[in-house]
Amino acid sequence: MTHTHRSKAISHIYGPVPSRRLGYSLGVDILPFKTCTLDCIYCQLGRSRQKDIKRKSYFCPEEILAQIKEAVESGQRINYITFSGSGEPTLNTILGPLIREIKKLTNIPVAVLTNSSLLKKAEVREALKKADLVVPSLDAVTQDIFTRINRPHVSLNVKDVIQGLQVFRQEFSGKMWLEVMLVKDLNDSPAHIQKLKETIALIKPDKVQLNTVVRPPAEGFAQPLDQERMEEIRGQLGDIAEIVVDFPKKEQNPRDKNIQKAILAYLKRRPATLTDLTTSLGIHNNEVIKYLDRLRKDGKIRVVQHSDQQYYEPY
Numbered sequence: 412m413t414h415t416h417r418s419k420a421i422s423h424i425y426g427p428v429p430s431r432r433l434g435y436s437l438g439v440d441i442l443p444f445k446t447c448t449l450d451c452i453y454c455q456l457g458r459s460r461q462k463d464i465k466r467k468s469y470f471c472p473e474e475i476l477a478q479i480k481e482a483v484e485s486g487q488r489i490n491y492i493t494f495s496g497s498g499e500p501t502l503n504t505i506l507g508p509l510i511r512e513i514k515k516l517t518n519i520p521v522a523v524l525t526n527s528s529l530l531k532k533a534e535v536r537e538a539l540k541k542a543d544l545v546v547p548s549l550d551a552v553t554q555d556i557f558t559r560i561n562r563p564h565v566s567l568n569v570k571d572v573i574q575g576l577q578v579f580r581q582e583f584s585g586k587m588w589l590e591v592m593l594v595k596d597l598n599d600s601p602a603h604i605q606k607l608k609e610t611i612a613l614i615k616p617d618k619v620q621l622n623t624v625v626r627p628p629a630e631g632f633a634q635p636l637d638q639e640r641m642e643e644i645r646g647q648l649g650d651i652a653e654i655v656v657d658f659p660k661k662e663q664n665p666r667d668k669n670i671q672k673a674i675l676a677y678l679k680r681r682p683a684t685l686t687d688l689t690t691s692l693g694i695h696n697n698e699v700i701k702y703l704d705r706l707r708k709d710g711k712i713r714v715v716q717h718s719d720q721q722y723y724e725p726y
């Protein structure tokens with residue numbers, strides 16, 4: 412049987428996108444949309460339909476590697492090759508082998524963003540070993556707050572997550588920047604910040620990066636902290652901490668402008684979800700998120716919640 416309608420190969424890479432922390436970052440996404448151990452209330456990708464805990468092999472590593480190779484050889488400026496994207500990268504068993512292959516291909520440093528939930532597993536720490544930078548997140552140090560913010564898979568316990576981070580730090584020779592997403596009235600109390608500080612002293616990351624909810628979250632009740640409270644918390648945590656809230660940039664290049672025009676034109680025809688826009692524009696959802704964010708801040712579009720889904724529509 413011949414297929415007249417062959418689907419295009421999935422693009423696993425996006426960018427390089429300029430980012431404040433990593434410079435020009437080539438994003439590598441190795442998971443099907445929203446494959447995660449958690450269901451964070453602030454997730455930009457919306458709610459997790461189902462939480463995964465079992466590591467599996469997703470996609471063909473040769474195909475992903477070929478896409479990375481092409482981007483690296485294109486001569487674009489790339490400061491980091493960064494695993495992030497549609498979910499938790501350590502859920503994919505090809506992560507470790509892929510990092511090793513990238514290391515043979517280029518000297519560009521490799522970063523991995525992870526939610527830390529699987530670091531207690533020796534094979535996950537092993538997979539991350541060759542990375543240059545790991546940015547693990549930790550938003551809660553009590554089970555109660557962990558459950559409320561990160562809505563983890565039932566088998567996950569925050570004590571194990573913290574222990575996994577400690578062991579990983581001891582074994583890992585690269586840089587470790589611990590990211591904390593602060594959510595108003597959920598993990599920002601002075602008592603919780605004090606406990607967080609004690610936990611950070613045990614984990615010993617190179618830096619602590621404080622973020623807050625600046626992009627449309629999965630749940631409307633996940634609210635950001637104001638600048639003043641962010642500064643206070645930074646002060647309480649000491650010199651190891653910095654604020655990294657990624658506010659959208661003012662200046663724009665022509666490609667950005669064209670994509671924003673295309674998004675607006677689409678939304679004028681009908682409201683759309685993130686997935687609708689990603690599919691129709693053929694660009695990665697992490698990129699679409701940045702454009703939507705920008706349009707929202709400029710007051711051109713808004714987010715509305717219909718049942719389980721978030722829709723974007725013009726103002």
Ligand code: SF4
Pocket residue numbers: 447448449450451453454455456459497498499526
């Ligand atoms: S860990 Fe990341 S991808 Fe997973 S639910 Fe939380 S924010 Fe979303």
